[in-house]
């Protein structure tokens with residue numbers, strides 16, 4: 001094969017590779033247990049996306065464990081908003097290496113201050129006949145559903161949509177998020193329409209990740225799992241004037257191998273909100289019905305002004 005053709009093929013392959021792997025979750029090694037991460041995509045809030053910090057922290061922790069160990073859980077706190085103008089440093093503390101488990105503590109730092117702390121645990125593969133799992137909810141196949149972008153495009157063609165909402169939707173469409181979403185339940189594309197505190201959507205990384213490293217699929221899932229997750233708790237309360245919402249913590253448990261570049265069903269439910277906080281629980285399902293990841297997150301929701309007591313979701 002000619003050099004030009006080989007180079008062309010390499011370039012095409014690079015284009016098809018998920019940007020999550022080629023840039024977002026590629027860290028620069030500064031020193032032993034010290035890594036630097038950059039941010040190719042920044043949300044409209046102009047603070048760093050929580051999922052990116054979780055994913056990068058898990059990459060950093062994973063770079064310090066032995067071969068054959070896979071992340072099985074992590075527990076994180078977001079303690080300061082991330083600054084998109086400077087990179088994030090990840091300092092990994094090798095807490096313990098046992099025969100089966102290795103535990104790491106990661107501190108993400110900007111301007112000399114912690115913006116995020118996390119504990120992650122890794123385990124050697126240890127199959128066991130003690131197995132059970134709950135059932136995947138029924139959902140139409142992703143191929144039969146419209147993408148988030150197509151749904152928004154359809155909503156924008158509604159002549160009754162106000163200009164303000166149309167502008168909001170065009171901003172959502174312009175976001176170049178490195179993940180693909182196909183909602184199963186109705187989405188809140190008309191702002192101000194209260195919904196059940198539930199979301200169900202198919203999700204996968206844009207581009208190819210490949211068989212390769214199982215830990216990388218987990219880091220990508222960590223990134224994906226924070227996308228739109230905390231909003232689930234806000235769904236019934238969208239008529240309240242919100243000043244800010246941010247995720248406070250994030251926990252993940254990895255149960256079974258999966259590919260984050262293949263469709264997974266994300267089931268999100270908020271069982272509770274109160275005291276300016278909302279709890280969201282989630283499950284990422286492989287399309288064959290295997291429970292791949294369990295997720296939990298609490299967010300802080302600050303209202304613009306004092307409002308009468310929250311309306312229970314059941315009354316909306």
Ligand SMILES: CCC(=O)SCCNC(=O)CCNC(=O)[C@H](O)C(C)(C)COP(=O)(O)OP(=O)(O)OC[C@H]1O[C@@H](n2cnc3c(N)ncnc32)[C@H](O)[C@@H]1OP(=O)(O)O
Pocket residue numbers: 047048049050051078079080081082226227228230245246247248300302
């Ligand atoms: C899609 C979801 C995501 O990915 S969100 C991204 C990931 N999460 C984050 O970036 C959150 C990072 N963490 C934080 O910012 C802090 O820990 C938060 C959650 C804000 C809690 O901080 P807190 O202890 O209140 O800190 P602080 O005193 O510095 O205040 C921060 C801003 O909140 C305000 N605040 C504080 N208390 C109240 C209150 N009782 N009522 C109303 N507002 C309050 C402060 O005034 C301050 O506001 P401002 O930033 O100055 O505008």
